Structure formats: C-alpha cells, structure tokens
Amino acid sequence: MAEPDPVHPTLSDGVVSLRALEAEALLHSFIVLAEDGPVGQLAIQELGDAVGQLTWATDQSYQRRGFATRAVRLATDYAFGALRLDRVQAEVDARNHPALRIAARAGLRREGLLRGYRTIEGERHDRVLLARLASDPGPETQAGFIGLVNSTLPRTRLIAHVVIRDNQGRIMLAETTYKTDWELPGGVVETFESPREGAARETWEELGIELPIGKLLCVDWLPPWRGWDDAVELLFDGGIHGPELLSRLTLQPREIRRVEFCTLEQARERCLPGTHRRLVAVVGAPEGRVLYLERGAPPGSTEPIF
Known part of the structure; x- marks a missing residue:
C-alpha cells in the first residue's frame, strides 16, 4: 500500500x-x-x-x-x-x-x-x-x-397550439413539410418562455401574422411515442375570423405547405386520431371550461394512443 x-x-x-x-x-x-x-x-x-x-x-x-x-x-x-x-x-x-x-x-x-x-x-x-x-x-x-x-428534475416537452376558427366553426389546420398528418398552428415552447408567449411566437413564425392568444382551452398529456418522450400540450383560443384571414398569411415555406379551415370530419381524415379527439373535445366543451385530457381523451379512456 x-x-x-x-x-x-x-x-x-x-x-x-x-x-x-x-x-x-x-x-x-x-x-x-x-x-x-x-x-x-x-x-x-x-x-x-x-x-x-x-x-x-x-x-x-x-x-x-x-x-x-x-x-x-x-x-x-x-x-x-x-x-x-x-x-x-x-x-x-x-x-x-x-x-x-x-x-x-x-x-x-x-x-x-x-x-x-x-x-x-x-x-x-x-x-x-x-x-x-x-x-x-x-x-x-x-x-x-x-x-x-x-x-x-424531469424535463417534459411543453407544446402550445392555437385553435383558430372561422365564422362557420371550422378550425385552421396546417399541412407541414416534415410529416404527413396536419396540425394546429403552434409548436414547442422554448426554455423560460411562457406557454402563451410560445403560442404567439410559433404562430407568428409559421403564419407570419400576430394573432391575439385567448384563454386556455385544454391541457393534454401525451405519452412517449415513436422515439419522442412524453409531453404536455396546451390549446389556446385563437379567436373567430373571417375568410380574409387566409389572404393575410405569409407562410414559413420550410415548415408549412398550406393552411385551410377544416371541419371536424376533414380533421379526422388529415390529423392523427389523438389530435382529432382533442379537437372534438374542445369544440364540444361547455363555454368557459378548461379540459384535462390524456392522449386526447378523458383519463382512463381505452382509445388508441394516437
């Protein structure tokens, strides 16, 4: 020694x-x-x-x-x-x-x-x-x-999307360049950024327009999927707009191919099942109620993950 x-x-x-x-x-x-x-x-x-x-x-x-x-x-x-x-x-x-x-x-x-x-x-x-x-x-x-x-402490992704509707109750969805399913405007909230600020920033970056971000509509927990860790998604109210809104947009070409106002049936065809369930829940929620969901459905649901 x-x-x-x-x-x-x-x-x-x-x-x-x-x-x-x-x-x-x-x-x-x-x-x-x-x-x-x-x-x-x-x-x-x-x-x-x-x-x-x-x-x-x-x-x-x-x-x-x-x-x-x-x-x-x-x-x-x-x-x-x-x-x-x-x-x-x-x-x-x-x-x-x-x-x-x-x-x-x-x-x-x-x-x-x-x-x-x-x-x-x-x-x-x-x-x-x-x-x-x-x-x-x-x-x-x-x-x-x-x-x-x-x-x-665990680091969980926080996603903030915006529900933008037209006078007919249709919801704006975006076809992205990096995946086949359509999505709401918005995205991942950055470190030390508030969810509301993240929703506004992502909407501006994707659509080239500043929209008022309204009340919180939904909190949804997403389980791990296809290599992604779990995440929490927040949906904010983006207001009701006339058809002229589409002509005011300047899309980010690296991310967004096109946007359209879609019915829930069109959303079913274009979005992942979990995204569609989330939209159905938000549209059908009583006025003023903030929903808590898991996988786009009430806790305990046996619906498929996505």
Whole structure:
C-alpha cells in the first residue's frame, strides 16, 4: 500500500477523514477513514484547465451509512481550496443509483448523459456526468439545494397550439413539410418562455401574422411515442375570423405547405386520431371550461394512443 503523503494534512469533518497518499503527478489519492479504520478510497485526477475528475469507492460493509457523501464533500472542498480547481466532475454508471445520490448530496449537479461511454464486461453502458463549480452555492444552502434539484428534475416537452376558427366553426389546420398528418398552428415552447408567449411566437413564425392568444382551452398529456418522450400540450383560443384571414398569411415555406379551415370530419381524415379527439373535445366543451385530457381523451379512456 502507498505511504501517507506528509505534505498534505489529513482532512476531516469530525466523522469522516481523508488521509492523503503520495501524489502521483496530477493524481491525488486518499484513504477514507471512519470508525477508527479505512472504509473506502477516493481520488482526484487533475485534467487540466482547473478541472478535476472525482472517483470513489466504499467498502461494501460500510455502504449506505453516509460516509461516501461526507468524503466526496471533503474532497470537493479540498479541490476548490488547496488544488485551486474551478470545476470538479464525476462520471457515474447510470445504473448505479446509490452513487448518483452520493454525488447529488455532495453538491454535484447532473449535467447530462454520456451514451455508451464505457465498456463493462463487453457491453457499452451509459454514464451520467455530474459536476460542481467553485462558484456554485454550497449544497447546504437554499440556493445550492434549488440548483441541485433543478438539475435532476424531469424535463417534459411543453407544446402550445392555437385553435383558430372561422365564422362557420371550422378550425385552421396546417399541412407541414416534415410529416404527413396536419396540425394546429403552434409548436414547442422554448426554455423560460411562457406557454402563451410560445403560442404567439410559433404562430407568428409559421403564419407570419400576430394573432391575439385567448384563454386556455385544454391541457393534454401525451405519452412517449415513436422515439419522442412524453409531453404536455396546451390549446389556446385563437379567436373567430373571417375568410380574409387566409389572404393575410405569409407562410414559413420550410415548415408549412398550406393552411385551410377544416371541419371536424376533414380533421379526422388529415390529423392523427389523438389530435382529432382533442379537437372534438374542445369544440364540444361547455363555454368557459378548461379540459384535462390524456392522449386526447378523458383519463382512463381505452382509445388508441394516437
């Protein structure tokens, strides 16, 4: 076993200690100590540009007792202080949920997924990339806690479409260039954009006209489908307009081939079943009621997904 490094003092939080071993170039190795004995190992590898890579392992008999979390916190503080690093990161096997929790509790935020990044027993496996910056608030603070939780919360697509009708009650549908089924004007809401603002922006980009975005008509949850993750779709009222509206449009040619006011029967022929169900529900809803749907139907429906 390597000898303790006399240059680096032992780090401790009163429960767990890190005893430094002799450094090898840019690799800083530690024995993790608790309860008067070794319980694991930890290392910080300097990668250059003030970035460090953190790895750790806890002996099986000492797992699930909080020692690893304390050790990773101590090592991270040491990296920012004595080593003057600006960033400490870790790559954790996506299947190793205890290690992911340890990293999060120590203040490392989830940044992304490295798909097929490591080969284990002849198979490619994903790794989760987590990191903490020297400028990040500590995990024990409110700001640090919020940052950690935000980095791990699910990200669900939010879609905002607009129901634009004519005097005959028909609904404007668009034939797009990138799929065969027709859709309502609108699209995916951008990060930090309100759904209503997203609906207005998408309508402007697709149709070249600013339309007033009215009240919310419907909230619809869409399950995973054809490689897409799940999503939430909102339908907003786009008002009732005369036939001259079509002549005022300037369509985005990269996305929209044409638009027409369509009856519900025409929508059945041109749209996905879920889209048609959603339109039927909105048109038939009592005045002023906002619908909650799943797959375009009331929760519990056995209708096909799309």
